[in-house]
Amino acid sequence: MNSKILDEFARSIKKAKIKSCLIMREDRLVFEYYKNRKIENNPQKINSCTKSILSILIGIALDKGYIKSIAEPVSSFFPELMNILDDPRKRHITIEDLLTMSAGFEWPEFGEWNYSTPMVFSSDIIKFVFERNLENDRGEKMNYNSGCSHVLTAILQKTTGMKAIEFANLHLFKPLGITNVQWYEDSKGINRGGDGLTMTTVDMLKMGTLYLQEGNWKNKSIVSSDWLRKSTQPYYLTYESIGYYAYHWWVRNLNINNAEVSSTEMIFALGFGGQYICIIPGLSMVIAITSDMYEDSLKPLRILEECLVHL
Numbered sequence: 001m002n003s004k005i006l007d008e009f010a011r012s013i014k015k016a017k018i019k020s021c022l023i024m025r026e027d028r029l030v031f032e033y034y035k036n037r038k039i040e041n042n043p044q045k046i047n048s049c050t051k052s053i054l055s056i057l058i059g060i061a062l063d064k065g066y067i068k069s070i071a072e073p074v075s076s077f078f079p080e081l082m083n084i085l086d087d088p089r090k091r092h093i094t095i096e097d098l099l100t101m102s103a104g105f106e107w108p109e110f111g112e113w114n115y116s117t118p119m120v121f122s123s124d125i126i127k128f129v130f131e132r133n134l135e136n137d138r139g140e141k142m143n144y145n146s147g148c149s150h151v152l153t154a155i156l157q158k159t160t161g162m163k164a165i166e167f168a169n170l171h172l173f174k175p176l177g178i179t180n181v182q183w184y185e186d187s188k189g190i191n192r193g194g195d196g197l198t199m200t201t202v203d204m205l206k207m208g209t210l211y212l213q214e215g216n217w218k219n220k221s222i223v224s225s226d227w228l229r230k231s232t233q234p235y236y237l238t239y240e241s242i243g244y245y246a247y248h249w250w251v252r253n254l255n256i257n258n259a260e261v262s263s264t265e266m267i268f269a270l271g272f273g274g275q276y277i278c279i280i281p282g283l284s285m286v287i288a289i290t291s292d293m294y295e296d297s298l299k300p301l302r303i304l305e306e307c308l309v310h311l
Helices: 003-015 037-041 049-063 079-084 088-092 095-099 125-131 146-160 164-176 201-212 225-230 299-308
Strands: 018-025 028-034 197-199 236-239 243-245 250-255 263-271 275-280 285-291
Touching: 003 018, 003 028, 003 299, 018 037, 018 201, 018 299, 028 037, 049 095, 049 146, 049 164, 049 197, 049 201, 049 225, 049 263, 049 275, 079 125, 095 146, 125 146, 146 164, 164 201, 201 275, 201 285, 275 299, 285 299
Parallel strands: none
Antiparallel strands: 018 028, 018 285, 236 243, 243 250, 250 263, 263 275, 275 285
């Protein structure tokens, strides 16, 4: 990497409220920034980056046969909800619809709720989600919905007989040497699928590296490469300023000056406040960022792209 470009990037992130940034290219750490040592050593809230890690866990559950198919209707996991499904269309919402946030619920998380959701104050979040009216048919449109993510962790718990954190520790975190992690729960003991994880920046980098290594870690398969490819296809474009939505991952194209990679795909997890796990397969690059930019979560992405465009 060009040292002048990295120096300019370092100046830009120091001016902003970026707390940490690690860049790895071709298995080598080429950039490291921590605002202070406390941030380096302590787990950080990664907010909605939780969703992308949850996507990996769903893939592992599929690989191991705990979940039979993402085409399964969600209602089959919650028979107790049958009496409240006032709209018959809700019975046909699938796991895949939750992953792409195309279930169709009226859910103004990026609107009047202003990036939060009243579901966190509910004593039964699953019921809260399914009581929402449908404003679209399933699969018709993606609308950002952290409730979909929470239902996915509940399904993971029901199918595996373990809390999501227990399943993750066994099949994802510990195999990658990740031990310093917490996952907050709702009042019913279900891990919060939308934003509940805390982990260090180094461990965030490991999540991206796992993708770059096609689901393998130290010659062991953690999650199938087929799932990683399928879960990061660009399915819906609702928010052009961010990019396409996949299975709880975002996808966008980068326009880079380098003629060999003039248009290359970036797959990324995005958390409120500016938390990022970015994978750029065409550059063999992984980037992890934590920030406190709650007034503009996309600013770190703009700073990063300004750096990458000059590669």
